[in-house]
Amino acid sequence: MPEITYLEALRQGLWEEMERDERVFILGEDVGLYGGAFKVTEGFHKRFGESRVIDTPISEAAIVGAAAGAAHMGMRPVAEMQFIDFISCAYDMLTNYVATARYRAGLATPIVVRGPCGGYVRGGPFHSQNPEAAFLHTPGLKIVYPATARDAKGLIKSSIRDDDPVIYLEHKWLYRRIKEQLPPSEGEEILTPIGEARLAREGTDLSIITYGATVWKSLEAAEQLEQEDGVSIEILDLRTLLPMDDAAIVRTVQKTNKVLIVHEDTRTGGVAGEIAARINERAFEWLDGPIMRVTAHDVPLPYAPTLEDFVLPQTEDIVKAVRWLAAY
Amino acid sequence: MATATAQSAKHQAQSELHKRMLREMLLIRRFEEKAAEAYALGKIGGFCHLYIGQEAVAAGTLTALRDDDYVICSYREHGQALVRGISANAVMAELFGKATGCSKGKGGSMHLFDASKRFMGGHGIVGGHLPLAAGLGFAIKYQGGDQVCVCYFGEAAVNIGAFHEALNMTSVWKLPVIFVCENNRYGMGTAFERVAAVTDVVEHACSYDMAAELVNGMDVLEVHHAAARAVQRARKGGHPTLLEVRTYRFMGHSMSDPLHGVYRTKEEVEEQKQRDPISHLAMKLKDEGVLDQAALDALDAEVHAVVEEAAKFADDSPDPDPAELHAHVVAD
Numbered sequence: 001m002p003e004i005t006y007l008e009a010l011r012q013g014l015w016e017e018m019e020r021d022e023r024v025f026i027l028g029e030d031v032g033l034y035g036g037a038f039k040v041t042e043g044f045h046k047r048f049g050e051s052r053v054i055d056t057p058i059s060e061a062a063i064v065g066a067a068a069g070a071a072h073m074g075m076r077p078v079a080e081m082q083f084i085d086f087i088s089c090a091y092d093m094l095t096n097y098v099a100t101a102r103y104r105a106g107l108a109t110p111i112v113v114r115g116p117c118g119g120y121v122r123g124g125p126f127h128s129q130n131p132e133a134a135f136l137h138t139p140g141l142k143i144v145y146p147a148t149a150r151d152a153k154g155l156i157k158s159s160i161r162d163d164d165p166v167i168y169l170e171h172k173w174l175y176r177r178i179k180e181q182l183p184p185s186e187g188e189e190i191l192t193p194i195g196e197a198r199l200a201r202e203g204t205d206l207s208i209i210t211y212g213a214t215v216w217k218s219l220e221a222a223e224q225l226e227q228e229d230g231v232s233i234e235i236l237d238l239r240t241l242l243p244m245d246d247a248a249i250v251r252t253v254q255k256t257n258k259v260l261i262v263h264e265d266t267r268t269g270g271v272a273g274e275i276a277a278r279i280n281e282r283a284f285e286w287l288d289g290p291i292m293r294v295t296a297h298d299v300p301l302p303y304a305p306t307l308e309d310f311v312l313p314q315t316e317d318i319v320k321a322v323r324w325l326a327a328y
Numbered sequence: 329m330a331t332a333t334a335q336s337a338k339h340q341a342q343s344e345l346h347k348r349m350l351r352e353m354l355l356i357r358r359f360e361e362k363a364a365e366a367y368a369l370g371k372i373g374g375f376c377h378l379y380i381g382q383e384a385v386a387a388g389t390l391t392a393l394r395d396d397d398y399v400i401c402s403y404r405e406h407g408q409a410l411v412r413g414i415s416a417n418a419v420m421a422e423l424f425g426k427a428t429g430c431s432k433g434k435g436g437s438m439h440l441f442d443a444s445k446r447f448m449g450g451h452g453i454v455g456g457h458l459p460l461a462a463g464l465g466f467a468i469k470y471q472g473g474d475q476v477c478v479c480y481f482g483e484a485a486v487n488i489g490a491f492h493e494a495l496n497m498t499s500v501w502k503l504p505v506i507f508v509c510e511n512n513r514y515g516m517g518t519a520f521e522r523v524a525a526v527t528d529v530v531e532h533a534c535s536y537d538m539a540a541e542l543v544n545g546m547d548v549l550e551v552h553h554a555a556a557r558a559v560q561r562a563r564k565g566g567h568p569t570l571l572e573v574r575t576y577r578f579m580g581h582s583m584s585d586p587l588h589g590v591y592r593t594k595e596e597v598e599e600q601k602q603r604d605p606i607s608h609l610a611m612k613l614k615d616e617g618v619l620d621q622a623a624l625d626a627l628d629a630e631v632h633a634v635v636e637e638a639a640k641f642a643d644d645s646p647d648p649d650p651a652e653l654h655a656h657v658v659a660d
Binding site: 025051054056057059061062063064065066067068069070071072073074075077092093096097101102103104105106107108139140142162163164243 | 400431432434435439441443448449451452453456457458459460461462463464465466467468470471489490493494496497500501656657658659
């Protein structure tokens with residue numbers, strides 16, 4: 001099996017869906033001739049033509065709004081935000097128009113809004129954000145956040161086929177860092193179900209619930225802790241944040257009885273708070289210690305490498321938190 | 329002789345169209361009067377924006393469309409919904425928040441919707457639906473259809489970024505969209521000239537290399553002809569148009585808003601009422617001998633009955649089932 005990157009897996013998933021279904025089209029800034037800021041759509045313009053791979057003006061509200069209008073008429077648009085930070089320009093479209101369309105009008109809006117998120121790349125405050133918490137609160141939307149190449153491919157394909165609007169967050173630090181062996185397109189069809197978490201590592205002493213880039217930080221920490229402390233850590237990669245896989249969360253809590261939640265986004269009002277509340281409601285009696293969090297500090301993401309590294313969750317932060325919780 | 333027959337047939341068709349436009353406007357007027365009454369009785373809650381005074385815009389433009397064309401609106405859309413053929417019963421029931429409403433009671437006055445009429449919604453936020461119109465136009469073009477999409481909004485929406493994004497996108501992609509700006513001069517209680525550097529909305533079309541017309545919105549025939557020209561441009565060549573239709577609302581912005589005194593004078597409102605689009609057309613049809621007073625009275629009585637029946641239907645309809653509350657958030 002060929003070894004491919006997270007980015008290439010995403011690209012393959014998009015390509016396969018474009019080949020499979022003529023209703024699928026891509027729109028965004030520089031996605032056509034230029035091939036996308038990170039080259040996710042390289043070659044698409046040549047293969048599928050400008051009617052299906054569309055360079056837009058820098059107009060995020062109109063990109064998402066036009067995608068929604070076309071989706072109302074049965075199309076399957078994939079809108080790229082060049083950096084996911086710019087999705088805030090389309091917040092009105094997504095929360096007011098897109099998320100409510102089915103409820104108020106019985107109208108399907110099968111759009112995917114995707115884009116590179118996340119830090120660890122010295123992107124500074126406008127090119128490093130994780131916007132999931134801003135949308136987690138909005139009924140009618142779905143949010144997926146792949147950590148692996150397999151899921152980058154499987155989730156983009158499932159998102160495109162989903163009948164509801166999906167925000168697809170792809171981590172730019174993982175784009176070329178993660179490589180996996182995946183079957184070629186003509187082999188197995190990879191479709192990751194939306195709403196299902198994945199056990200990234202089995203363990204017995206403590207659970208880390210996480211998603212995105214911090215899945216890899218957590219895996220690193222788990223290896224180190226296994227060797228140095230003999231602690232057995234289970235890691236649950238959520239993959240989908242909305243709807244959240246409550247059953248998988250409860251299962252791992254029941255198994256290990258201790259939970260550390262790790263995410264790259266800032267702390268206050270973040271996804272970790274929601275997960276902790278759900279565990280309290282559904283599995284409180286299974287806990288042998290407080291639910292702890294490792295997250296980014298509550299500051300805009302600074303550019304300076306020393307500061308960025310300090311603000312974002314690092315492997316050693318996770319190690320430290322696990323040691324504290326394991327000893328509790 | 330043949331020419332004379334053809335001319336007479338054309339004349340006949342024109343008279344029928346004019347009569348239809350008169351009926352549509354009267355239906356809107358009586359419907360809105362009934363809605364105001366129901367609001368005062370507490371049968372309609374929340375926010376309710378009446379179309380009284382602006383009837384010629386909906387009646388003139390929508391009669392230039394085919395049934396398979398698309399329509400998308402802002403929140404003052406009762407008139408468009410009715411002319412588009414959503415029944416008065418379904419619209420009134422929606423205002424009453426009933427299960428039989430066109431949005432099953434989940435939308436209300438500002439969010440009327442009926443996909444079967446290609447009525448793609450009223451939208452409760454100023455200007456945000458313009459990009460959706462671009463998307464509807466995009467899908468028409470992509471799917472190889474020859475339909476058009478008409479998008480209504482008020483003049484205050486011109487100050488929203490989405491207006492500019494949508495017009496640019498529509499023009500650069502040559503989409504069959506007709507933007508109908510209903511310029512009633514006031515964004516709620518703020519006169520347009522107090523907040524807009526360019527007060528002739530039609531001027532904005534230059535920025536986007538788009539065809540445009542300035543239209544007297546109190547003359548339904550003028551509105552209709554301008555709309556028909558725009559429809560032709562869109563249908564034949566995929567060329568969008570910006571129509572600025574100068575109109576006036578005789579009522580307040582919403583039900584809680586005073587008619588005059590705060591942001592406009594009583595004299596101004598009274599003067600505008602002299603330009604009532606319904607009387608204007610009724611008078612013309614009388615002068616031309618198309619309708620006499622008895623026929624006009626009969627028409628009014630007929631729409632009255634429709635509206636009374638709608639109010640009764642809405643009153644008698646069941647509330648939405650609470651079991652519906654969690655339905656249709658996402659696909660089942």
